[in-house]
Amino acid sequence: MTLLDLTPRVVENDRLTTLPVAIIGAGPIGLSAAAHLLERGIGFVIFEAGDQAAASVRAWGHTRLFSPWKHLVDPASRRLLEAHGWELPDPERAPTGTELVEKYLAPLAGLEPIASRLRTGIEVLGVTREGMDRTRSRARFATPFALRIRTASGEIEDVSARAVIDASGTYLSPNSLSSGGLQLLGMTEIADRVTAALPDVLGRDRALFAGEHTTVVGAGHSAANTLLGLVELARDEPGTTVTWLIRNAQAVRVSSSTDDELAERARLGSRVDQAVADGCIAVLDGFEIIRGRRAGDAVQLVGHRHGEVVTHTTDIVVNATGFRPDLDMLREIRLELDEIVEAPKRLAPLIDPNVHSCGSVEPHGFRELAHPEKGFFVVGMKSYGRAPTFLLATGYEQVRSVTAWLAGDTEAAANVELVLPATGVCSTDASGGGGCCS
Template structure:
């Protein structure tokens, strides 16, 4: 069997037909996969590491998305919700992450066809075939998958499945602050002064930033959102200072194009430009971080800048350098990934951030997402590897195609169509990190 053998369905056996499809992650893409499988009469089990659906989105719920509601709701999920009287919010308005959860994801997760299949507080530690590591071939595709999971209680068990859809996202695996990609030297000494992307600087996390000097590292939309929050905090709290540290030779930023169909995305870039011009944000460009260290109550970031070793001192660091897929859990699965962005091999050229923006990614489905491990798919943000050009609408079309393939409906699986908001970019300076939000 070759990689290009994309014959529909996983191999049938008496036991396989009795097992569910395992979905890793209960974000909008994972729940969409469950809704599509339900429509096709295929059972599933949804494994979510957080204590509620959409745990990652809840963490940055204060942030407003770029896309309006009309681009944020999966068609199968919408059909399922509408059977219970749900109506789509204002189609032209872009919600916050919290609004997306409260008005769409939480109601979807509460529906019986979804809630009865959802297991929360369950972390997937690894995926394999029952009794087979990745080196064994004979009878492989007639053998169930086995997902090793750890519950919140600490109990570990193996969950069997006929197929696996990994929609676990990338939020829990941020890129390193180190320009070389490895763990930052000295990180353990400064970890209490480093936050993940998109902290709630005006709300939940305010005390950490008020009256302090914060340095935001990264050049994508996540960085831009945080910078603007800090600018507002500086207006309210004396002594608050904001620095934007990027690795590029110049401050190439997010789109502020008037042609961008996502108006909120374009405005974000314009507002950052204005804050820099007014001196509210200090820019340090061309800075390649190699080490972090404590300096009393402050933090030193040591790096190379234009051939010279320099030190940047700050109180707090926000790591907005983007995200990468967690591949450790897939060590025993046969994957074919692009060498650069760590996306599926045939998908990578379609999402290369050096060529494509969010709106120019071509429609794609099961063919581009397939791996040598038949019946295993990575979808959603994780399928994009390190590329920051993902939109939710893209992920919904991915799972529609994949679930059609699992159902043996090749005509539907192959007929991928998608209309995305055009122009603009999701992130510039791709090495600095990903964009937020869809």
């Protein structure tokens, strides 16, 4: 199948049934959607912006997840892989992101029924209906979707689909360093001294941080992982210092509570607490950043702290402030989003981070994920908007329900279940952005 095969020029009454479902993103949830569509006998094509499947997971591959293998593999994907001789790694062991890719996601993406439908290096610029902006209603739901894409060679074209599953995640759209949410004033001046969340401090990015003063901004587990990596680096590289900048009085998300569902997550919090107590990490709390500026080779962060305007000087800034969904590409799609979290309106109350943690989110499916745009679904981390409570097992159940609905199996689509052990199934917040998992 070529891209041109997806864009016939003649619109026919039954054309929708001949078109594939377009999946945006070849991460864990996008590949899970592909596996479920295969089981349902529904054609699909996957558009992945990276040059390989699971590109975002590869970016934070050095980070170990909180959850063991038994909670990280989608059932339909497992069935497909095992039919080709694959075996589940040690069920009780928690893998790194790289291990998740090498031992699960890459083999899944490499299977011929998926690999033949996977298009890498394809950026989806926008989604609409063929010949219809969001204001036009006549025959809207009988009209194919049109995805505007940019290929690796830079060509821009439109392709058609019967339905769209947006599993593009949020890793590539981080929150701003600015406390106001807008792009930080002066960001262009300091951009070369600001890194994304979860840099590989002890590996690929070591030279950037060695001997430097690094300020990690953010109060979640991404920040905690980076802080501990920097503390370890400081033991071997003289002159390496670490500051933890948070907006509130304390980092409530990095908890070392003995009641934590996951022992590894609690241990992470305990290690950070100990490093702070030992003086390895300087904490700058209550700091609301309003501007960044360059001072020679250094960076100055200007902000409000305890009612005063203060300046913090550092060499490197790590933006671990969380993530948000990219909604610009969906401007011509009719969405119904919660005004605070930017998640689907019926899903938002179930994932409110002020009420729920990873393990307390109820299972949900096509009903909670549906928008006024029939046949369009946002799934995975992106479906959680700005809430940091996403977990992979929930994403797998999302796409199982959505693909059942696309197949016309409304009974299976409505029957959403998520059987979790007492320990929960959260992993790290690396790919999806926020407190729970990738």
